[in-house]
Amino acid sequence: MRVVTISATYGTAGSVIGPAVAERLGVPFVDRAIPSAVAEELGCSIEEALVHDDRAEHGLGRLLSGAMRLPTVTFGGVDMYLPGAMPLPPEEFVTRTERMIKETARASGGVFLGRAGALVLAEHPGALHVRLDAPARRRILQTAALSEVSERAARKLVEDNDRARSAYVRHFYRADPADPRLYQLVVDSTTIPVQACVELIVIAAEAVN
Known part of the structure; x- marks a missing residue:
């Protein structure tokens, strides 16, 4: 059974490439099913699970990435402020x-x-870990074209999402998601x-032992 993790910066078409790779390899594309399954297991709402998900629009990564700008947010064992009451800690x-x-x-x-898959499955036999990345300027232009938004709006989308996803990995795994040593393939x-x-x-996944 093939296992591929994809870490994608915003504007690199990860949500398009991921399902296409899964279809070619004949395996599930695992993205939205994760917060749903976690919510069911914990007995909470999908909305509560999404608050903590790094792929969600208003996920925990966004709070972490803005922590230095929010005086009510601290770490190191001190309670964090989150919109609404949380039944369980983010961890x-x-x-x-x-x-x-x-x-x-x-x-x-x-x-x-997403979700730090390259770190979570680092020891999984035969897993291929992929990073989709590009200079911010090209990602901004691609986002503007595909989303039909202004370049200014595209820049905000790219910067906010990059900051949030990086914060999630840095906070919970003490790692830099841009570190090429985490991946066998950077595209x-x-x-x-x-x-x-x-x-x-697909070629790389089929070649990995």
């Missing part, structure tokens, strides 16, 4: 997410987008066409 959601990823990888394989999907990126990842 509990992250732990359950990790377990869900590992169990799914063992049971069915899959293509896992610039703003200059290499999406279909070619899919082909590269």
